[in-house]
Amino acid sequence: MNEExxxxxxxxxxxxxxxxxxxxxxxTQEEVDQIICWLTGFDQSQLQAQIEKKSNFRVFFDQAQLHENASKITGIICGYRVEDITDPVVQKVRYLDKLIDELAKGRPMEKILRP
Structure with missing residues (x-):
């Protein structure tokens, strides 16, 4: 995996x-936004600002306040077990990938947003 x-x-x-x-x-896009905001702690206007600023993932996650239950996100995404990824930025990107994948697979929001 090319972390840089x-x-x-x-x-x-x-x-x-x-x-x-x-x-x-x-x-829906609203569900995608809800997931991103849950994971990052951004509100809708902060999320939009990140998009407009064209932040890279390093900056995006440096400015985020990761949800306390993010560590409950487990499983395989892109051939890697997310809980075993050692690079913190890459792990957070894969957390997000995993959540979006679960959404696309029809998992209910209350299960995606780990309680």
Missing amino acids: RIHNLLFSSVYPLYVQKAERKGR
Whole structure:
């Protein structure tokens, strides 16, 4: 896994892909935003500001307040077990990927947003 490439990837370039993936499976942009805000602690205006600033994932997650239950996100995404990823930024990106994947697979929001 190329950590530096992931660190420098623009969140604003990946965000529309998250939305497209969810919408193809009958989910909504609002649900994607809810997941991102839950994970990062951003409110809707802060999320929009990150998109407009074209923050890369390193900056995006440096400014986030990761949810206290984020460590409950487990499983395999992109061939890697998320709980075993040692790079903190890459792990947070994969947390987000995993949550969006669960949304697209039809999992209920109350289970995606780990209580």
